[in-house]
């Protein structure tokens with residue numbers, strides 16, 4: 263075989279180009295790895311502002327570790343483990359602390375506390391314009407306060423009174439639908455459909471009919487699936503610009519589209535009751551321009567996301583605890599039977615709020631499983647330099663602080679004895695053992711301070727009403743063959759605690 267001169271020249275020139283490329287690539291990789299190693303070394307060094315706080319090396323070096331833990335759905339359990347091991351202040355990211363110290367909790371989230379932290383930039387549920395203009399994700403303290411005033415009007419006692427007849431109708435629909443089922447039903451799913459329908463009523467004056475039609479549009483399924491991605495990106499908000507190209511990055515787009523359709527329908531037809539949309543769009547704000555449509559839609563969608571799965575999870579968890587604690591079930595049923603004998607309908611809200619055991623059961627369920635179990639995050643306002651939480655504890659700008667309700671609620675310093683056990687009696691002062699501990703300041707299932715849950719009073723009414731009706735109407739038991747351990751194993755945290763199945767047999771009770 264022989265090569266001509268031009269062939270040899272071409273090969274030599276190709277080799278030269280390859281050499282230049284390889285050495286360029288080598289220099290680039292060297293530059294990148296030096297940069298990464300320097301950043302890692304700084305994060306682990308004594309010069310880092312958070313150097314004195316303990317925590318695992320994996321957390322100190324990168325948020326990718328917590329992203330991985332979150333992907334398994336058990337971030338709440340992991341963070342509790344870290345607090346058990348390292349104490350009340352733990353470094354959970356290069357620039358992030360998790361805090362379970364009671365006096366610091368109110369300094370972080372109370373009236374003089376901090377604004378929402380950077381994780382909200384990564385919690386975009388339904389992409390598109392307006393995604394950041396809702397109450398839940400608003401960083402700016404002044405803008406938040408203005409918008410919160412509008413939302414508050416939707417949840418004043420008089421506004422909630424207006425929602426009561428709708429709630430009574432939906433609860434009756436739930437019990438009728440459950441009565442019509444044969445054998446075992448997935449109670450958890452029915453409670454989700456109920457919560458979705460009622461939030462559709464409150465937000466848009468109706469339009470979601472999951473109890474009647476099932477999840478035919480896949481809205482509930484997509485909303486639950488849509489929470490997975492923001493649960494990961496909340497730790498690494500810098501990936502948000504790449505979101506459309508990432509698997510699962512489309513989010514709850516169907517919910518957003520459906521909501522826009524409902525909003526347009528709602529605007530054309532009006533509503534027979536004052537729904538949240540009324541307060542967001544039609545309400546006369548003090549000499550201000552009305553909000554644009556996409557703003558109202560974005561906020562109303564947030565009501566559905568923040569208000570449906572949260573209440574449904576508490577309801578399902580509470581049923582699970584009652585079904586696995588027969589003495590609590592019997593005690594609650596007899597309290598309800600005395601206050602609301604079978605056949606007496608509708609159940610009155612004022613009576614429900616005065617039932618001590620019913621309220622203790624709901625609180626105890628939310629203590630053990632707060633639906634937002636880990637990620638109440640706050641941070642110093644950009645440009646402020648720092649925020650002093652106490653004389654000796656200053657948070658430098660650029661640091662986020664996380665308060666994890668799940669770890670707080672199971673801390674024996676604050677709830678004792680047996681903080682991991684379901685014991686509603688701990689909330690009943692008259693029956694309380696004087697040696698027991700119950701610190702209500704750190705009982706924060708609805709958060710605390712100016713950004714606490716705006717829907718709290720409505721959610722409490724809803725949960726009391728559903729539970730009272732279920733226990734008044736049915737005898738309930740877990741389905742044969744269902745292993746109760748499955749329930750807690752299936753509880754996964756993706757931003758909100760998501761539940762699995764709760765196979766239950768419901769038998770209609772007869773009036774005595």
Ligand code: HEM
Nearest residue numbers: 397398565568569572573634707708709713715716717721
């Ligand atoms: C058991 C039911 C519920 C629980 C446990 C719950 C829990 C929470 C928590 C923990 C927060 C605070 C997040 C933070 O501090 O960063 C929050 C905020 C919020 N919740 Fe709820 N929630 C529930 C039901 C509802 C309902 C029914 C609505 C109705 C619309 C709602 C709407 C909101 C909104 C709009 C915010 C943002 C408040 C603000 O930033 O000012 N939630 N919720």
